Structure formats: C-alpha cells, structure tokens
Amino acid sequence: AQKVTQAQTEISVVEKEDVTLDCVYETRDTTYYLFWYKQPPSGELVFLIRRNSFDEQNEISGRYSWNFQKSTSSFNFTITASQVVDSAVYFCALNSGTYKYIFGTGTRLKVLA
C-alpha cells in the first residue's frame, strides 16, 4: 500500500526562523515521484517541486530546499528565513506513474511577524 505521512499537523514560527516540514512515504514501487505543494488560504494548489525516485540529489531554490533520502523514505522541505507570506498548508504527495496522487494530511505553517 502507498502512504504519505506528514506528522506535523501545525507549526508556528517567528519570521526569519528556519523551518523544516517532514514527509515520510511508503511504497513498494521502485519508480515513483514525490511532490510538494503549497495551499494558501485561497485554496489553489501551488506546485513547488517534483522529484523522481532515482534522483536523490538535494535541491535548493531560493529560500526553499528539499532533502530526499531513500534510505529513510523521507522527503523533507526546509524554508530558510521564513516570511509571513509562507503561511499556508503544505502537502507532500506520492505518485507511482499512474497519475493517482497520494497526498499526505498536510502541515499548516504559520509564520508570525
């Protein structure tokens, strides 16, 4: 069975703090894709990153960075120097090539000014 676990339901940080959102996944497939999406209060999902199972290279995009570790089945997301505009719900998702996304339960991030 496939599963995505985001154990952190809600995180509050003060602006400029770094914050890491955890994502642990389960799958028996050898080929799969992992995603992170941001959902601001408007509800629209914003694509952040896609990573395939053969690419364990960490990625940095501005203040965002992702740490993919197959050994621990984790795909964690770090925001450096958080800003109020980062406040949103963040979803981690797993896909094994069937277009069916398995979403985690989401982590609500609150960045306080």
Add this chain to the structure above:
Amino acid sequence: GAVVSQHPSWVICKSGTSVKIECRSLDFQATTMFWYRQFPKQSLMLMATSNEGSKATYEQGVEKDKFLINHASLTLSTLTVTSAHPEDSSFYICSAPGLFDTQYFGPGTRLTVL
C-alpha cells in the same frame, strides 16, 4: 504554462438540489482529468478519474450515482453533485495530467449545501 480552470469558484445551494462544476484545460488537451475532494482542514482525496469518451472510474467508497462525471470533450470535464446534502459541502478540485507525472490543478470550487 498549462492552466486548468474551474467554474464556479464557489456555490451555495439548498439541500436536495444538483450542482454542476466545470473543469477546463485552457491551453492543452486532456483525455484524462481527476476530481478530488477536500474537507475542511483535511487532505485531498481522489474521488474519480474522468476519461474522455468513456465512463469515469470511481474510487472505492465514492457513489457514482451521486457524483456524475462527464468528460464531454478533450478540454472539459464536469462533476455534478446530485441531490446535494450538507455533508457534501466541501472543496472540489480537478486536475489534468502533464509531463512527467505532474498534474495541473484547478483553483477549486467551494460547495456549501444549506
């Protein structure tokens, strides 16, 4: 980039009425589209896969007679919530597949059934 639109963005209806939600791919064709439901403060759950020219595929536990899906063309899929009840109030999101197993999500439709 690819854009998926939904209409309406929000709708309020009385219990017992039917509501139709449209999902359109604006600059690309989609033989397959997906419908998700998100209850407040919960995750997105796939309801069904909409297939152009054939019947939709529903996930386990989703009533196909209640949630009618029609994929009328390569750019349009509709979800009709029939005889809506307050428990159907939710955020409905559609998506269409892109390259490399990426999905393009619509902005969502917030349904409130009184």
